[in-house]
Amino acid sequence: MSTDTATTPAVAKPADTPHVSLAHTDEKRNWSSIIILTVYIIFLMVPIYWLIVTSLKDNLEIMTNFSIVPNEWTLKNYRNIFTDESWYSGYINSALYVVMNTVISIVLALPAAYAFSRYRFLGDKHAFFWFFTNRMSPPAVFALPFFQLYSAFGLIDTHIAVALAHCLFNLPLAIWILEGFISGVPKEIDETAYIDGYSFPKFFVKIFVPMIASGIGVTAFFCFMFSWVELLLARTLTTTAAKPIVATMTRTVSSTGVDWGLLAAAGTLTIIPGALVIWFVRNYIAKGFALGRV
Amino acid sequence: MNKTWNNKAWFMILPAMLMVMISAVIPLMTVVNYSVQDTFGNNEFFWNGTEWFREVLESDRFWGALVRNFAFSFTILLIEIPLGVFIALHMPRKGIGVSFCLVLMALPLLIPWNVVGTIFQLLCRTDIGLVGYAIASLGIPYSYAADPKDAWITVVVMDVWHWSSLVVLLAYAGLVSIPDAYYQAARIDGASRWSVFRYIQLPKMKRVLIIAFLLRFMDSFMIYTEPFVVTGGGPGTSTTFLSIDLVKRAIGQFDLGPAAAMSIIYFLIILLVSWVFYTVMTSNDETA
Numbered sequence: 001m002s003t004d005t006a007t008t009p010a011v012a013k014p015a016d017t018p019h020v021s022l023a024h025t026d027e028k029r030n031w032s033s034i035i036i037l038t039v040y041i042i043f044l045m046v047p048i049y050w051l052i053v054t055s056l057k058d059n060l061e062i063m064t065n066f067s068i069v070p071n072e073w074t075l076k077n078y079r080n081i082f083t084d085e086s087w088y089s090g091y092i093n094s095a096l097y098v099v100m101n102t103v104i105s106i107v108l109a110l111p112a113a114y115a116f117s118r119y120r121f122l123g124d125k126h127a128f129f130w131f132f133t134n135r136m137s138p139p140a141v142f143a144l145p146f147f148q149l150y151s152a153f154g155l156i157d158t159h160i161a162v163a164l165a166h167c168l169f170n171l172p173l174a175i176w177i178l179e180g181f182i183s184g185v186p187k188e189i190d191e192t193a194y195i196d197g198y199s200f201p202k203f204f205v206k207i208f209v210p211m212i213a214s215g216i217g218v219t220a221f222f223c224f225m226f227s228w229v230e231l232l233l234a235r236t237l238t239t240t241a242a243k244p245i246v247a248t249m250t251r252t253v254s255s256t257g258v259d260w261g262l263l264a265a266a267g268t269l270t271i272i273p274g275a276l277v278i279w280f281v282r283n284y285i286a287k288g289f290a291l292g293r294v
Numbered sequence: 295m296n297k298t299w300n301n302k303a304w305f306m307i308l309p310a311m312l313m314v315m316i317s318a319v320i321p322l323m324t325v326v327n328y329s330v331q332d333t334f335g336n337n338e339f340f341w342n343g344t345e346w347f348r349e350v351l352e353s354d355r356f357w358g359a360l361v362r363n364f365a366f367s368f369t370i371l372l373i374e375i376p377l378g379v380f381i382a383l384h385m386p387r388k389g390i391g392v393s394f395c396l397v398l399m400a401l402p403l404l405i406p407w408n409v410v411g412t413i414f415q416l417l418c419r420t421d422i423g424l425v426g427y428a429i430a431s432l433g434i435p436y437s438y439a440a441d442p443k444d445a446w447i448t449v450v451v452m453d454v455w456h457w458s459s460l461v462v463l464l465a466y467a468g469l470v471s472i473p474d475a476y477y478q479a480a481r482i483d484g485a486s487r488w489s490v491f492r493y494i495q496l497p498k499m500k501r502v503l504i505i506a507f508l509l510r511f512m513d514s515f516m517i518y519t520e521p522f523v524v525t526g527g528g529p530g531t532s533t534t535f536l537s538i539d540l541v542k543r544a545i546g547q548f549d550l551g552p553a554a555a556m557s558i559i560y561f562l563i564i565l566l567v568s569w570v571f572y573t574v575m576t577s578n579d580e581t582a
Contacts, residue, residue, distance in 0.1 A: 032384075036381070040381050040399075041395070041398050043455070045398070046417075046424070046425075047414065047416075047455060048401065048402075050417050050423070054416055063421070068424070104313070108309050108310040108313055111307070111310070112311075115307050118298070119300040119303035120297040120299045121299065121301045122304075129569075129572055131310075131311075134314050136512045136568045137318065138515075138518075138537050138561070139516065139537075140536075140538075140557075141325065141557040141560060141561055142318075142321050143544065144545065144550075145325055148324060149320055149324070165317060167317055168314065168317040172314065225403060229404065229406045229407050230406075231408045232541070245406075246409070249408060249409065250408060263416075264416060267405075267409040270405065271401070271404070271405055273404075274403075275397075275401060278396075279397060282396050282397050
């Protein structure tokens with residue numbers, strides 16, 4: 001803020017006038033901001049902390065001995081998951097269909113988003129709205145018909161079935177986000193490429209896609225996110241071979257009650273891929289929203 | 295940007311459209327089929343007209359779930375939108391703190407929905423949960439499994455925990471797009487904190503807030519997994535929202551006819567609301 005005012009000499013030096021900006025630069029405001037953010041982040045972190053702590057406790061301790069920090073630290077729950085194939089294959093299955101879905105969504109959404117961004121054509125607004133309605137259709141409506149459709153094609157319990165089903169909401173979302181990014185690229189770039197003798201496919205792959213790489217990154221983040229967290233369709237379309245971790249987790253109730261420690265450990269492990277993805281795209285998240293159709 | 299008129303652009307949309315058609319239109323036709331037919335088993339169906347629609351529309355069960363769902367969406371929007379804007383206004387504009395805050399805040403968004411339910415079960419049970427135990431030891435009677443009021447509070451707090459950050463991220467993206475010059479001009483005019491918010495920040499955030507409102511409305515209106523894991527729709531039917539009721543009908547009781555009729559009514563409501571939002575949004579685009 002202060003460097004900006006220095007470069008614009010017409011503005012009076014704000015020595016005694018209070019700053020009004022997003023970042024409150026005067027001390028008092030700054031502190032209140034920090035306190036508010038800290039309280040909010042603590043509110044977000046407490047449930048996650050409790051999940052992790054529970055995963056590090058023995059079941060006996062969870063049920064009988066209430067403590068904020070484990071009395072006896074144990075990795076037993078994690079050992080159970082990593083040695084039992086029905087558990088760890090769940091993570092592999094989830095990762096497989098999430099990656100498939102992300103790739104399919106982006107490959108199909110790129111040309112569509114380009115068309116919506118660059119051209120006007122018969123029924124373009126209606127087509128865009130139609131895509132949009134699919135983002136709004138409740139998965140609960142589709143669970144049963146999906147099961148029948150994919151049964152008819154013999155696709156039940158395959159990774160591709162879940163990946164295709166998740167296209168229902170991820171493909172419209174990908175078109176929506178990418179359209180915003182593509183509209184941010186000046187049209188002159190396309191025209192210059194044609195004058196330079198590029199064919200359309202070559203221009204698209206060699207020049208255009210690298211230019212909107214950050215947009216593709218943000219889109220991949222959202223596709224990953226919504227596919228990774230979805231349970232209803234993934235559970236309906238799989239039985240054993242492609243069963244995702246989220247569905248495996250719903251079956252921890254046994255005759256001895258709920259195995260809370262195991263459940264907490266499995267839950268903790270589902271957070272890690274998401275946390276990694278956020279870390280890699282952290283600089284683009286806010287930008288992606290700002291550039292996107294928002 | 296002025297766009298060129300080119301009907302060949304349809305070919306670029308076609309692959310995406312075919313894919314969504316397979317995932318959306320064919321299943322929807324199945325639903326329409328079921329909604330107007332009845333069966334005696336053995337895959338023999340006969341025409342049943344609008345009987346199922348009448349049954350659904352005349353049942354208290356459907357209206358109860360609908361009213362509960364609207365009440366839920368309304369409540370969480372009322373909390374999450376102002377809270378998200380408030381937090382975003384206090385975010386630092388640059389520096390190391392930004393990445394730190396963004397990563398921590400985005401974390402709940404990437405937790406699988408049933409894990410969110412599990413987390414809140416773990417947190418709110420009075421025997422093993424941190425919050426549940428704390429409330430119980432303060433002597434306040436609390437049980438999300440027995441008291442409808444407690445169940446509602448738990449489900450609403452869970453949604454606020456889960457999704458407020460999305461509003462923060464969106465509002466923040468809108469705020470950082472405001473050039474510094476606007477703030478300098480406001481300072482010269484001696485604008486108060488409130489008028490800066492009202493006349494500079496709020497108009498600039500308008501579009502992102504519409505998006506936030508839309509996404510939160512849609513997703514809360516189709517909420518299924520989180521309340522299902524925590525309360526299972528109970529106690530009684532106090533947290534049975536539309537999707538939970540629908541899955542109960544279709545997969546639990548296998549009442550295909552009423553479930554299909556309900557699906558269509560449900561879908562039409564969402565379509566209507568989304569059309570209204572979309573019209574408002576695009577008219578904003580044109581005037582802006």
